Structures are given as structure tokens and as C-alpha cells.
Amino acid sequence: GQQLNQSPQSMFIQEGEDVSMNCTSSSIFNTWLWYKQDPGEGPVLLIALYKAGELTSNGRLTAQFGITRKDSFLNISASIPSDVGIYFCAGPNTGNQFYFGTGTSLTVIP
Amino acid sequence: DAGITQSPRYKITETGRQVTLMCHQTWSHSYMFWYRQDLGHGLRLIYYSAAADITDKGEVPDGYVVSRSKTENFPLTLESATRSQTSVYFCASGQRGAEQFFGPGTRLTVL
Numbered sequence: 275g276q277q278l279n280q281s282p283q284s285m286f287i288q289e290g291e292d293v294s295m296n297c298t299s300s301s302i303f304n305t306w307l308w309y310k311q312d313p314g315e316g317p318v319l320l321i322a323l324y325k326a327g328e329l330t331s332n333g334r335l336t337a338q339f340g341i342t343r344k345d346s347f348l349n350i351s352a353s354i355p356s357d358v359g360i361y362f363c364a365g366p367n368t369g370n371q372f373y374f375g376t377g378t379s380l381t382v383i384p
Numbered sequence: 385d386a387g388i389t390q391s392p393r394y395k396i397t398e399t400g401r402q403v404t405l406m407c408h409q410t411w412s413h414s415y416m417f418w419y420r421q422d423l424g425h426g427l428r429l430i431y432y433s434a435a436a437d438i439t440d441k442g443e444v445p446d447g448y449v450v451s452r453s454k455t456e457n458f459p460l461t462l463e464s465a466t467r468s469q470t471s472v473y474f475c476a477s478g479q480r481g482a483e484q485f486f487g488p489g490t491r492l493t494v495l
Contacts, residue, residue, distance in 0.1 A: 305482040316474050316486030317427070324482075362427065366482055371443065372417070374427035 278363055278375035286381045293350040295378045297363030306339050306346035309362045309374075317362060321348070353382050387411070390475050390487040397465050398495050405460045405490050407475030413485075415478045416458035417442075418450065420471040421489075427474065433458055465494045 280297045287293060297306070305324055309317035321332050323339035323346060330337055336349045346363055363375040388409040397403050407416065418430040419442075429442030431450040439450050447469060449461045458477075462469055472491050476484040 307482065307484075314489075316476075316489050319483060319485065322483050364427075364484075372429050372432070372484075373443070374419075376426050 278365075278373050280361075280363055280375040280378050282378060283376070284379040284381070286383065287353055289353060289355060289382050289384050291353055293353055293357070293380060294347065295349075295361060295380075296345060296347045297375045298345045299367070299373075300344070301367050302343040303346075303365040303367050304343075305365045306337070307364045308335075308337050308346070308348050309364060311360045311362065311377075313359075320361075350380075353380075355382050355384055358382050388475060388477055388485060388487040390473075390490050392490060393488065394491050396493045396495065399466060400464050403462045403465050403492065405462075405473055405475075405492070407458045407460070407487060409456055409458075409475075409477040411477060411479075411485075412455060413477035413479050414455070415480065415484070416452065417476040417478075417484060418448070418458065418460045419474045419476065420444065420469075421474060422471050430460065430473075462492075465492075467494050470494045 278299050307322050308320045311317040321337040326343050328339040334351045338347045360377045360379050362377050366372045391406045417432040419427045421427045428444045430448050433439045433452040436455050452458050470493050472489050474489045475487040478484040
């Protein structure tokens with residue numbers, strides 16, 4: 275079935291560094307969403323993107339909806355320890371089926 | 385409290401038993417969703433509902449049944465539990481089909 279591939283799978287960074295991750299699909303998506311999941315909890319919505327090329331920020335987070343509508347990018351600036359968690363991209367494809375990405379695990383070293 | 389709740393939070397059952405996981409939201413969101421989360425597979429959509437009395441299959445619906453007689457509730461039933469259904473189950477809701485807000489999850493173990 276449909277798969278959203280995220281890269282990298284995991285990241286280990288120093289506190290204060292910037293982070294970049296991306297998500298790619300084999301099919302076109304109408305909306306891109308980015309979620310963060312802490313251990314033992316449900317995913318929390320960070321950013322929603324609705325138009326190709328759209329760039330949206332939420333504090334230190336910035337996400338972009340790729341021009342081809344098959345990819346999206348998430349950047350975190352000046353990382354802090356509470357940024358630790360798993361980041362998922364997600365969205366509905368043109369068939370209105372909703373998919374989540376494979377996840378990027380982020381570890382921030384103080 | 386406002387939000388989305390799931391019950392039970394933890395459940396252990398035996399193969400072949402029927403299990404129902406409950407989901408309740410107080411936002412009056414139109415859409416509700418059930419996902420399972422497994423290592424190596426991420427989150428996969430089981431069923432979703434666009435409104436009361438309307439349900440549709442997701443990516444992995446086999447072995448599950450849902451109903452939505454009221455907007456605020458969306459129970460998920462495993463009619464005859466199997467070991468492969470051991471997982472963490474998340475319910476979510478949203479006013480539109482895109483942005484979704486998740487519950488805390490139910491950890492189900494089938495022995």
C-alpha cells in the first residue's frame with residue numbers, strides 16, 4: 275500500500291543545532307501534516323500545510339509543502355531537549371485515504 | 385474535561401475473545417479515526433467516520449468492526465481477537481478529514 279518515507283530514520287544532535295527532515299510519497303497529497311509523538315502518548319499536531327509551495331512556521335518549527343505535492347520538509351531551529359521524540363508526516367492522498375510516515379526519531383544531547 | 389478520551393488505557397485479553405475499545409470526544413468534530421501503531425509499521429488507519437452513521441475502511445480493516453451512532457463516540461470492536469492484533473490503538477478526531485487530534489491510546493495485549 276501507500277507509504278510515506280521519512281528520512282532520516284533517526285538523528286542524534288547537540289542542543290542548539292538545527293534539524294532538517296523530509297517526507298516523500300509515491301503519490302500526490304492534498305495536505306501535509308507534521309506530528310510529534312512523545313513516548314506513551316498520542317501524536318500531537320505541529321503544523322498543517324494546504325497548498326503546494328506553502329511555507330508555514332510554528333515557533334522554531336518551519337515546514338514546507340513541496341511543489342510536486344509528493345514531498346514535505348520540516349526544520350527545527352536551535353533544538354532544545356524537549357524536542358526529543360518521534361516526528362511523523364501525514365496526510366490524505368487524492369483518494370482521501372489517510373497515511374502516516376515511517377517517522378524520524380530525534381535525540382537531543384544537552 | 386474537553387478533548388478526546390480512550391478507554392481502557394490498558395487491556396489484556398485472550399485469543400478468540402471479543403474486545404471493544406471506546407473513544408469519546410467533546411469537540412463535536414465530524415470526523416473520527418482509529419489507528420493502530422506497531423513497531424516497524426508506524427501508524428496505520430483501521431477505520432474512519434465522516435459523520436454519525438457513516439464509516440469507511442482504512443488501510444487495515446480486517447478483523448475490526450466500528451459503529452458511530454452518536455457524533456461523540458466511535459467504538460472499535462475486535463470480534464475475535466488474534467495475537468496479531470496486539471498493538472497500541474489510537475483514536476483521533478477532526479472537524480475536517482485532514483487535521484486530526486489524538487487520544488492517549490489503548491495498549492492491547494492478546495495472549
